Structure formats: structure tokens, C-alpha cells
Amino acid sequence: MTLVDVLEALLFVADGPVALDDLAHACDAKKIEVEASLSELGSRMAASGPLQLVRIAGGYQVCTKPECADAITRFLKPQRQRLTRSALEVLAIVAYRQPITTGEIEKIRGVQSDYALRSLVEKDLIYEVDRMATPGRPILYGTTDQFLHIFSLNDLDELPPIQGEPVVEEVGA
Amino acid sequence: MTLVDVLEALLFVADGPVALDDLAHACDAKKIEVEASLSELGSRMAASGPLQLVRIAGGYQVCTKPECADAITRFLKPQRQRLTRSALEVLAIVAYRQPITTGEIEKIRGVQSDYALRSLVEKDLIYEVDRMATPGRPILYGTTDQFLHIFSLNDLDELPPIQGEPVVEEVGA
């Protein structure tokens, strides 16, 4: 059993993305060794078989390759909840401007957004980060790890750029 | 993507043993072909890697080879004790509002909570205190000593106050 094999076994039994630290601890190996073995495992999986190694929501996880999607869909009959355009818009605003209040979101969108916010909380995509220390103590929303997961993001830095924003940052720097 | 690959993908995403019929249906292939491919997958897994194909409970399932047991045990132990965000939320509601029924919890959370409740009972963090004397005799849940233990609480009075709650209590007193 090589370290690569053990890592594959751990990622198989894990119920979500696994942090490098946890893998290293379970394997009783150095992080740098684990990283090298993960990279080997990733190439091996990419080269053949139906599985692949991804970095997602701050950890490593194994998932199927897109080519198997049809058979899996027939098999699992998943009831994927599609996000509406307005829910996506609210989600994007929360993602880029977090922590943000309902009021601030509504100011940007120009429409009431509490229904969309509530449904995003229920889907575990956003959560109440904190409350503002102003009258009424409005809730401040932020995105969850589940948000990163459903958009295949490793962390918030991987968010696609808002139009123009990268240039703006350079100017500000 | 060969049939063997697709079968590996299906067994990977399945949450238990899968019957031959279900595999054949998902792959849109004849049972005899699926059987042959499963046997090929089994030999391939046996020959290398940390996973194996087993026939169990009337179906096929992939699991890890026993050689990885040490690392997996080290890995799963702390993970099993980790509570998901939704389990923590349910636990908090039970802790502060006990004794409380499933229905009352779901009313507070706005989402179905029976899976979280069951997993908390299994983890011995909550238990069936009693049943209500109303139609259907719904279960009333309360927290266990184990709950106090893992949160380092001496008794329930040591629970951190909910925002605003102490005032409510004073008014009620």
C-alpha cells in the first residue's frame, strides 16, 4: 500500500472535501509528501478511469468525470435544485460584497430580496455571519462552504472577476 | 468511457450495495455484459489500488481494502464526531428549547430536520425524553449528559445566553 493508495482510500471514505492537514495526520506523513502523492493521484486519475481529484471548498475530494454524467443521472435520478436567475444574482452580490445586509442588497438590485435570501439560507449557500451594531441590528450575510462546493470553487479568491474589477484593484493598489 | 468505467462511477456514487438490474438499467446494457464488466472491474481493483469490489447484501459495492484500515480508522474517528452545521443548529435548538418535538424544531428552522435529529440520537447527544399527550404522541427531545460532556458544560444553566433571551426570562419571571 503506497501513500498514493492510502490517500485514495481516505478520499473514498470521506464525506466531503478533506483538508491537507487532516490527510497528513491520518497518513502519519509530512504535508509535502502528501501533496506530492496527491498530485500523483490526480494525474493517475486524470489519465484513466471515471474518477478525478478536485480541489474544492478548501480541500481535496474525488468526484466522477463529466463523461459519466448521463449514466449517473439515470441511476440517481437526482433532483437537482436549479437556482433561479434572481437567486443567482443575490448570491453573486453576497459573494462579492460579503458581509452584506438585506438593505444593501436591495439597494443594489432595486427590488425586494428577502425571499431569495431566505431560500439561499435554506439551501445552505449563505448564512448569517453576524449582525450589524446599528438600530434594528440587521443581519450580515456571507457565503458558506456549500456555496464554494456547488460552484467548484476552492476559495473565494477563485470567484470569477466582476467586469472591470481587476483593473480597479490595480488602480487602487 | 468503457462500460467498466461507467460501472466504477456508479458504484462510487451509490450509497449502498447496488443490484445488478439497477446497474444494467443505468448503463443501458445487458445484464450479462454488466456481469462480465463487473468481474473485470473486480479483478482490476484487486490487482492494484486501495479499493475492492464486494458482493454484499444482494448487490455490488466498492469498499477499501483492509490494508488501509489503520489510516482510515485514524481518519474517520475525528470526522465522525464532527457535527455538520445543520446538526449543530438542531442541537442548539434542542438545547435551548427542550423538551421539544420534531415539528417545533422544523417550524423554527423552516426545513425538515429528521435526518439531523436521528444522527444526533445516534451520537448520543439528544434522547427521547418523553412523548406529548397529543394525537400522534410526538417525541419530545432533550439533551444528554454526553452533550454536556462534549461541549464542556457542567449543566444546562451554563449554556451561553441567546441574544436577548435573558431579558425575556426576566420579564417572564
Add this chain to the structure above:
Amino acid sequence: MSRIAEKTSLAPAGLATPIPLRVESPGFAGSLATLFHLARDGRVDLSGIPLAPVCIAYCEYIREMREDDVDAAGAALLALAYLVERKAWSLLPIADPPPPEEIAELPEPTAHEFAFAVDSLEERHRERSQLFFRQGEAADNYEVPMAPGTVSAADLAKAFERILLRARPVDIEPLARHRPSLADVMKGVLRSVRSAGRATIEVVLPEDFTRLDVVFVFLALLELLRIGQVKATFDEGELILEPVS
């Protein structure tokens, strides 16, 4: 260069939002609202941004606007005037330009600025829906499998019966003396098997064992087999235990 962004992405009527004017220049690329905010916060050097094309684009927009939205036009004009004033001050050779007048209603970035991000998130979500992960509940119930090639449950039951017949019969005391926990017995069995390398069941049982000892040792053995720490085989009808390395 300035150009007008999609008009359909205008915020709903009735709200004073600036027009969706997109500015593209060497010093800045983004919406007029964002440029306004950056200028107000002193985070952008206006001297590097030609404002004339912005003004021309703005006039074009007003001309093409079918419905008269005075609020939107006014909000954008206010932002433009502010930018021109700030830039004018910054071009003058004075060290400290006077602080800008506080504008009551600031143009806020509008939802259309997020349109690109929403599109790419939607695309990512679509791609992500082609990927499948092992389901959480499956992992929750995951047990480390028994070693392949072990004896069957029926074989173990027979071995258990045989050894039970040889045990010293002792009456079960209802409140018996303190017994070691299963974990302790497991540790003992594992230690014996490991030190023997290859052992029969007698090796792991205490001398002059009782029926209760047999039950405890078998329970421990089953657990050790299940978690893959011990391997069991049959050799000429005799149960043989080996440690799993």
C-alpha cells in the same frame, strides 16, 4: 473608449440609479458608478482617465433613451459633474484641493455590474452539475471492511460451539465481579496474537477458561476481524488467528 452597456440591464424604474455606462480606459475599466465611488474615496487617479468620451457616451445614451427617465439621467449627470470637478481640481497646481461637496444621493453600483459574474457562476454551476460526489450518508455509514479470505460466519460459529464445550462450567453470577471492558479484552487478544504471530484460539484464552471467558474473547475476536486487525483461517479444522500487518 466608452460604450453603453446593455440597456436591458437597467435597474427597475422608479429608482434613481445611474445609467449603466461602462468606462474603458488605460487607467480604469468598469461602470460609471464604480468610477464615482473610487474617485470619492481617492482610490483612482482621474488624470489618467479621459472624461470627454464618457460625457459623449452619456449624451448618446440620453438621446437614445425612449422613455424620459429624469431620475436616472439626473443621477448620472450628478456623477459626471462630480468627476469633472474632481479631475479639474486635480489638474490644478495646488497642493490641497478643497474637499468635495458631500453629495446627498450617491449613485450605487447596480445589479447589472454583477451580470457577468452571475453568468459565469451559472456556467460553473452547470459544469459542476455534471460532477458527482459520494453521498454524505454513504460515508457516514462507512465501515472498514473485513479482510477478504476470512472464514465464514458459520465456520466461526462452529469453532465457538466447540470451544464452549471445553470451557469450565461456572454458574453465572447475576452481579458478577468487575469484568474488563470489550476494548480491554480486544487489546489482550491482539497482544497475544501479535506476540504468537500465528495462534490457535487457546492461545488467546486464559488458562482454565470459563464459558464467560469464551464469550468475551469471541466478541473481541469478532470485533478485531471486523476492523481488520486480525485474520482468521482454518487449518485442518482448527481456527488459526494471525495479526494483519
